[in-house]
Amino acid sequence: MSEAQKPEWWFYHLQRTTLERAVGPLLEKCLERGWRVLAVSPDVTRRAALDEALWTYDDQSFLPHGQAEAEGLDPADQPILISSAADNLNQASVALIMDGVDLPVDANYERCMVMFDDGDSNARQKAREQFKAAKDAGLSARYFQHSGSR
Secondary structure: OOOOOOOEEEEEEEOOOOHHHHHHHHHHHHHHOOOOEEEEOOOHHHHHHHHHHHHHOOOOOOOOEEEOOOOOOOHHHOOEEEEOOOOOOOOOOEEEEEOOOOOOOOOOOOEEEEEEEOOOHHHHHHHHHHHHHHHHOOOOEEEEEEOOOO
């Protein structure tokens, strides 16, 4: 990403589906565009569930990924890197942030995707703050409600 380019911020408000069910198609589209993804959550359970979901979400496709903390894994080799930290170890163009992770509004990504569950009031409030910060900075910020089935 060039120095002058600022990220787009996309917000996914999950109402009747889980993050793990909603994320597969989004990540597949990122890979189709040639984008690498850094998926960040401080929650070890979320990271494990996301890892499992990416292996099983669609029998007809494969989403190459790995967990940054996995022994023997080179994070730089992973098209989708699941991590507890926002360190861009795989040179991602997209940051997928979950569970209230904070990134600077001008983070060095083409797109920052914030996914939050309707039932998580802390993550929902953090997403509101991030949306306002992106708008206040003059950045593109889009909001989507995802109400698919659980």
